Amino acid sequence: MRLGFAAVGLIAAGGAAVAVWPVGQPVEMAELEGNVERGAYLARAGGCIACHSDAASGRAPLSGGAPIVSGFGTFVPPNLTTDPDHGIGDWRIEDFAKAVRQGLSPEGALYYPAFPYAFYGHLNDQDIADLWAAFQTVPPVADPAPPNNVSFPVNQRFGLKLWRAAFLNAPPTKARRDKPEAWNRGRWLVNGLAHCGACHTDRNLLGARRMAARFAGSDDLPGGKTAPAITPEALSRNGWTVDNLAFALKSGVAPDGDVLGGGMGDVVQQSTAWMNQEDRKAMATYLLDAAGD
Structure with missing residues (x-):
């Protein structure tokens, strides 16, 4: 019985340690002037518009994408318009940079890897400034995207810390001198x-x-x-x-x-x-x- 209580205690302690385990890096964006046209191009190339829009359901562009049905549950791309309540209208550019490059919300919550932030980690500050400038031109849509529908234990986001530690690898994107x-x-x-x-x-x-x-x-x-x-x-x-x-x-x-x-x-x-x-x-x-x- 004592061993059983000890095991439960260790599991609880381990879970608590993971829950408070810090992730992410501080972001200090330089005061860069964003280029709206280039940012819109990057947003297209990066699939932002395609993923976060769901014309089939009658939703406005970038107000939330079509549900992504997977074996882990259903993930819904959120509203990326400038609405302050349901979109990113109350974000700072630092919040945006952290979300895109690190997969962290302004509150520090971990985003599910259905959002391909691992691939966006190579974007530099100017890329982020351009994207941010482009998204600032999107009209606000006061319509929340439906919530994700995932069950236990996937709905315990702190567990994503372990997933990230095991699998979050940045893809090779730096230029090679031996290639054109x-x-x-x-x-x-x-x-x-x-x-x-x-x-x-x-x-x-x-x-x-x-x-x-x-x-x-x-x-x-x-x-x-x-x-x-x-x-x-x-x-x-x-x-x-x-x-x-x-x-x-x-x-x-x-x-x-x-x-x-x-x-x-x-x-x-x-x-x-x-x-x-x-x-x-x-x-x-x-x-x-x-x-x-």
Whole structure:
């Protein structure tokens, strides 16, 4: 009996220690002037508009996205308009930077990794200032996004501290001197802002990406969707080249004339079609030469 009480005490103490375990780093943003146009471009490329909008339900743009149904429950992208009560209207730029790069709310709550903040950690202060400037132009929408619907123990957010310690790895986005400019730009986009690996990499039982199978595809995406392999070998085997892949990222049309559907169709329509041709070619350049990176 004493051993039983001791075990319960240790578990409780461990849980309390995890709950108060601090995460995140202080943010001190330089006084940078944000570029609204560039920020809007980054928001498109990063999927912010696509994820946080749900036109099918009649919601206003950026007032909350379509529910993401997963094995851990249902996650709903929140309202990103300038409404002070239901959006980010009462945030500071430091709050925004911490949310985007560290996955922490202004109150210090941990965001679920359905929000791909791990991929956005490479954004510099100017990127954040530009994004912030763009989001400040979004009209307020006083309509709260529906809450997440997750059950115990997933609803205990302090447990995400352990998940982050085990699985939160920053993707490689820094420029390599042995590679050309287009390849490095593609690396920055594919591995970071555009977060291609979020869908095209399979996940383990705890929802973390299997990095040994990066870009090898996934058959277990939210909503029962799948994503094909986009490794250099798979792309070349299926007839992809830099030019036709860049064209597909704009048009949604594959080399065989088929149309990219499902989630990738949405990505093209809401994100990559809005990017400039140089960035689409950079992404294609990197993807077809990412082996060993």
